[in-house]
Amino acid sequence: MVRLRVVRKSVVSCVVCLALVAFLFVTFFTDKNPGGQERENFLNGVGMEMIWVPPGEFRMGDLTGRGEVDEKAIRRVWLSGYYLSATEVSQAQWRWVMDTGVIDVNPSAFKDGRLPVENVSWDNAIEFCRRLTISERDTGRLPRGYVYTLPTEAQWEKACRSGNENDWAGDPAEMAWYSQNARGSTCFVAEKKPTAWGFHDMHGNVWEWCRDWYQKSYDGLPVVDPVGPVHGKRRVTRGGAWSSESAEGLRSSRRARLVPPYRANNVGFRAALVRDARH
DSSP states (O other): OHHHHHHHHHHHHHHHHHHHHHHHHHHHHSOBOTTSOBTOOEEOTTSOEEEEEOSEEEEESOSSSOSOGGGOOOEEEEEOOEEEESSOOBHHHHHHHHOOSSSOOOOOSSOOTTSBOOSOOHHHHHHHHHHHHHHHHHTTOSOTTEEEEOOOHHHHHHHHHTTOOSSSSSOHHHHOBSTTTSTTSOOOTTOSOOOTTSOOOSSBSSEEEEEEEOOSOOTTSOSBSOOOOSOOSSEEEESOOTTOSSGGGGOTTOEEEEOTTOOOTTEEOOOEEEEOTTO
């Protein structure tokens, strides 16, 4: 009887340990959206579609040999899973998050709620993401440990390529707003054909701020969840804009940089939702 009780206790202990391991795995190692479903796209509280980009490796840089010097170092980059907004942040979404009810907070030169917000600095974009995080957390839509922010340069390029290793994610004439078809201004978001993963306007419309400081070469930077150099003078922008003279300036690997306070009618951003590094 004593031996049987010992065996039973051992079995119970093993079951409890396995259950604890399973709980910890689900809690800390699976990615869930605010609705609690694993790896699914969702619509947040300001009507922003967030698309899940699964973890994995991709080739980053000038894969076809026609790029600029700062694109030349091709590297294999591994990224953890993250969410990225399907479109550039629209003026309607900007006002929803930033409006105080006192003054018009829309800084855009070309005004319409369906157009991308522009004329925003890097700090403006970061502040939008900070306020959006607070708003979504207060309403219970944001899971513990997640924050809205700007995408890293690597996150941006992986989403732009959407599995494609050509210069563009598809035909620029079908996917991009630039000087050949934009008629001198920004255009409504999500009117052009999306990438294979569902992202609109990755090529053209407005340049998009990234989180990274610019470095002329990728040499020496990490290849697992890279975030760029620790210090710098200019932040990375990607994607090209309505003002770009040709599709050459819209290539997936094309890099540009601006000082953080810079604002113009061809510079905007899109939001990423990532695990907070502090958790």
